[in-house]
Amino acid sequence: MNEGYDHLITGLEAALKNIGFGFVSTIDMDSAFKEKLGIDYKRYTILGACNPNFALEALGLEEQPGVLLPCNLEVIDQAGGKVEVAIVDPAEMMQ
Secondary structure: OHHHHHHHHHHHHHHHHHOOOEEEEEEEHHHHHHHHHOOOOOOEEEEEEEOHHHHHHHHHHOOHHHHHOOEEEEEEEOOOOOEEEEEOOHHHHHO
């Protein structure tokens, strides 16, 4: 299962890099829970992606979108060989 999960993250990173996004952070929530709380948790990774051109354009129109930067993607092991990828639509959040 870890191989498929890791492969999905690698694929997401490559696909987003191909359209101008870079990654400013990777947070392994399961590792943080283990280290800080001693709790085993399913694999849960947050990828902080940013397209500098889009970010600059958005901030040039209005400064409040900064609370949505970087764009976070969640990759969650849902067991049984299923992995969920989630992202919030920034335009929806601003309304």
